[in-house]
Amino acid sequence: MTEPLILTLSCADRPGITANVTGFLFEHGCNILEAQQFNDRESDRFFMRIEFDPQSSRREDLRADLAAYAARMEMEWNLVRRDRPRRVLFMVSKFDHCLASLLYRWRIGELPLEPVAIVSNHPREAISHTHIGGVPFHHLPVTKDTKSNQEEQVRAIARDTGAELVVLARYMQILSDQQAGHFAGKCINIHHSFLPGFKGAKPYHQAHARGVKMIGATAHYVTTDLDEGPIIHQDVEAISHADNPDDLVRKGRDIESRVLAEAVRLHLEERVLMNGQRTVVFKG
Amino acid sequence: MTEPLILTLSCADRPGITANVTGFLFEHGCNILEAQQFNDRESDRFFMRIEFDPQSSRREDLRADLAAYAARMEMEWNLVRRDRPRRVLFMVSKFDHCLASLLYRWRIGELPLEPVAIVSNHPREAISHTHIGGVPFHHLPVTKDTKSNQEEQVRAIARDTGAELVVLARYMQILSDQQAGHFAGKCINIHHSFLPGFKGAKPYHQAHARGVKMIGATAHYVTTDLDEGPIIHQDVEAISHADNPDDLVRKGRDIESRVLAEAVRLHLEERVLMNGQRTVVFKG
Amino acid sequence: MTEPLILTLSCADRPGITANVTGFLFEHGCNILEAQQFNDRESDRFFMRIEFDPQSSRREDLRADLAAYAARMEMEWNLVRRDRPRRVLFMVSKFDHCLASLLYRWRIGELPLEPVAIVSNHPREAISHTHIGGVPFHHLPVTKDTKSNQEEQVRAIARDTGAELVVLARYMQILSDQQAGHFAGKCINIHHSFLPGFKGAKPYHQAHARGVKMIGATAHYVTTDLDEGPIIHQDVEAISHADNPDDLVRKGRDIESRVLAEAVRLHLEERVLMNGQRTVVFKG
Amino acid sequence: MTEPLILTLSCADRPGITANVTGFLFEHGCNILEAQQFNDRESDRFFMRIEFDPQSSRREDLRADLAAYAARMEMEWNLVRRDRPRRVLFMVSKFDHCLASLLYRWRIGELPLEPVAIVSNHPREAISHTHIGGVPFHHLPVTKDTKSNQEEQVRAIARDTGAELVVLARYMQILSDQQAGHFAGKCINIHHSFLPGFKGAKPYHQAHARGVKMIGATAHYVTTDLDEGPIIHQDVEAISHADNPDDLVRKGRDIESRVLAEAVRLHLEERVLMNGQRTVVFKG
DSSP states (O other), X not given: OOOXXXXXXXXXXXXXXXXXXXXXXXXXXXXXXXXXXXXXXXXXXXXXXXXXXXXXXXXHHHHHHHHHHHHHHTOEEEEEETTSOEXXXXXXXXXXXXXXXXXXXXXXXXXXXXXXXXXXSSOGGGGTTSOOTTSOEEEOOOOTTTHHHHHHHHHHHHHHHTOSEEEESSOOSOOOHHHHHHTTTSEEEEESSOTTSSOSSOHHHHHHHHTOSEEEEXXXXXXXXXXXXXXXXXXXXXXXXXXXXXXXXXXXXXXXXHXXXXXXXXHHTTOEEEETTEEEEOOO | OOOOEEEEEEEEOOTTHHHHXXXXXXXXXXXXXXXXXXXXXXXXXXXXXXXXXXXXXXXXXXXXXXXXXXXXXXXEEEEEETTSOEEEEEEEOSOOHHHHHHHHHHHTTSSOEEEEEEEESSOGGGGTTSOOTTSOEEEOOOOTTTHHHHHHHHHHHHHHHTOSEEEESSOOSOOOHHXXXXXXXXXXXXXXXXXXXXXXXXXXXXXXXXXXXXXXXXXXXXXXXXXXXXXXXXXXXXXXXXXXXXXXXXXXXXHXXXXXXXXXXXXXXXXXXXXXXXXXXXOO | OOOOEEEEEXXXXXXXXXXXXXXXXXXXXXXXXXXXXXXXXXXXXXXXXXXXXXXXXXXXXXXXXXXXXXXXXXXXXXXXXXXXXXXXXXXXXXXXXXHHHHHHHHHTTSSOEEEEEEEESSOGGGGTTSOOTTSOEEEOOOOTTTHHHHHHHHHHHHHHHTOSXXXXXXXXXXXXXXXXXXXXXXXXXXXXXXXXSSOSXXXXXXXXXXXXXXXXXXXXXXXXXXXXXXXXXXXXXXXXXXOOHHHHHHHHHHHHHHHHHHHHHHXXXXXXXXXXXXXXXXXX | OOOOEEEEEEEEOOTTHHHHHHHHHHHTTOEEEEEEEEEETTTTEEEEEEEEEOTTSXXXXXXXXXXXXXXXXXXXXXXXXXXXXXXXXXXXXXXXXXXHHHHHHHXXXXXXXXXXXXXXXXXXXXXXXXXXXXXXXXXXXXXXXXHHHHHHHHHHHHHHHTOSEEEESSOOSOOOHHHHHHTTTSEEXXXXXXXXXXXXXXXXXXXXXXXOSEEEEEEEEOOSSTTOSOEEXXXXXXXXXXXXXXXXXXXXXXXXXXXXXXXXXXXXXXXXXXXXXXXXXXXX
């Protein structure tokens, strides 16, 4: 098998669109390994994800033909190599359980990524529980006055390392609108509540005060609208009256770690497509 | 075994309180069948639920002694017969899945209740899918102008039937502050969202618009503060981008039915104690 | 929109198969509403489910063309009208919670079925908690000696009513091999355990004795191999040491009801395809 | 507050037992922080766990009095300091996700333990993804011929380090009956299936072959009866037809890690009591 490719696309829904797209691939000698589609009857939009073996077809030719084809069909599309690890920049503050979990999953080959940098507003010693190893670590403290400058440094690191995705792994600083806009669609955050409940700071304390019976976590794309970005994945767990805020923080770590890891996996495997303020997630 | 009793109580926490309370019962010849306690270190309050066999002790004597004892200890308390069905008044609008589920559970003996009345703002024909049988049905339509009068009728029915609990089984009218106050602590509502997310009307449509990946339901005591009452039970289920609002409504029915039934069971079995705006739930 | 159709099919996987099938539909003027496929790399088999609007194409012509096409492609296939309720025969013993739940879902239009008969080895009075209404009820008691005869009667009812699906809604009799074979692929059973754990009788008592921390239910197609048929759906719930077998039975009722209802819905919507001893379930 | 103690006990159930035990503590000046009890009506046995502040009472005196008291009451009991980390010996083979997760939880202070040794039948290089740091690592390969000797070495390490708990964190060797007996009640294993389904080797492959719709993991005490020991904790996750055995292994890692960590936490916090072949778990 040649190295498989993944094609994702969206366009206005119309009769014959599946046949048309899959026919295009067949004519180019490609063999589908996995395919999912979603016909959104609300927006009349069509979404598709196809994992395929290009066989003898040359990737450059395929890409050129696809570009022409997609232009005719007024499609948004993306074609990537399935097995090439994506360059990922991690940002973290003091709580490093999400980072530790992501790096472990990378090390055992579960997440197809290449960690190009870890940026923290705390020094490396503060992230002492995580096995950072040789991943470049950048301590970029941030204050009100230096925020703009610090964010520029982050953008520079992202540019220099060719980062394709920024993961906010419990990075407790709010990105400026400029920064959020710069990384739009390429920056995933984990919020430690079941959004839209308990936005903002200290969500576990809010949850305890309200007396809810379940807590959760939400992985979403970062937008300029805080805690309002398109949601990729969520999960929850039951709690009881006996759980104080510290217990919620402990239980929450597990939920946060697995929700963020799953969202990152879904993104890296090109399983998440934007549909306005919502996402289409092809779980496979 | 004599008919078991259930004692629930709360008071300021203090050394020896468990020994004190259980000692009281032992001295009165009572045998504990099940006991749970919660020492809330935040509020320094103690909560306890004890299911016990009173054996040869007379209930009236026990109650009198307990009253004196509780006064000395500055306790809030409640003593009830475990196996006496509680008189319940149900309120429902058009969607009757919660009502149908509750009545089925009553009929097979799962919920220890006696349904004394069903009140609906729709005529009996509108609740056509539920096996109402001989349960008295009251059609009390409500408009802006008649609301006050209608609520008075509901109070009259509750009074005349000796209703001990009012269950809003998808009753789609907002109770007035007066009515909510009247039934305070004795009225359970099911809200079709995972509160505090999506308060108010059409929560499934709100959930769809926001693009969340799970939907839920919340059973809570009714207070004058809409959708803000103490939460008894919650549950959720995963959804996907392919679920339109109608799918959410369908999936939600199951969650609502089981969350409300569980909350009603917990209440009827005296497993729910108030702790300010939150609840202590002794699951057993 | 014309009445939508559902096409399900499976065949050997081969390059271009998706384009081929969807191209066939496009050429016949059909418009896809929803489509899922699964390329099983283990068995090299291809599975597909397509919901489509046939538009102006005549169903008879489509069917004839499809038959010829499928023969050429060596496909197993099925074409049905999406919105035509399927005729379902229910079998039940004494515990009627699954039946009650299924009939309620039918009455409110959640399950697209037409109940053609209820068969029980107990008299109608034993199923007293369910709102049977006008659904024909057949009391067919069964003993060792009469089993063969009773099963013949069931087959006769199924034949006379044109039943397309038999649902064993807690029918506590084991079907003979002959009967299981007769209804192969058209008979769904609910087993009250998380198979393959706790096969056979009294699974909740087995679960309690083993001390598991979760109980579950399994909906599967009936085969001659008891409790070994292809699984359609499963779910579980946490339990604790404090749950005695009666508690498990109570908690289990909810799981059984929703697992069976979901399996029946998936089957009725043609979302379940056989893949040897396993199933492909296109959840939608 | 003095350092809290935890008392766990079990004895024949009898009237006044709660008052008796809590009275004993009150007379010794102890203040209860958290208490749970379970009256097992099946076995007529009483189980209790009490977390308390001994205040001015001296631990040695309390222990002596308790011993005398427990002898009179024919109680099994255990009294431990709540905040003293327990010495834990980990055993692991090649898959180190459970070990990595446990060590991380230890490092951030989530699990109150002191890792005294890691024993593996593979060399340290094989466990390359885990941040072992300064924890003593023992490579003890095992073959059929050396097994008895290797197990003796493990016992020696346990003895020399004063290990109080052995955690089999995906240790893929079956302990001999002698070894299992030696560590009885002090050795927790994680089995990668929802027991009693799929005992023995390669449970994910078994699960895939059977076509179940959920997979799980089970943490249990090791006994001489393989995969039959008392269960402490279990959890599951939904899977689909599209998950091949490798996907199950990946999804399973998360379940295994959190189920084992939770079981270890429950054990370390003295929340697990034996009740024959089953456990009483006071979740708190």
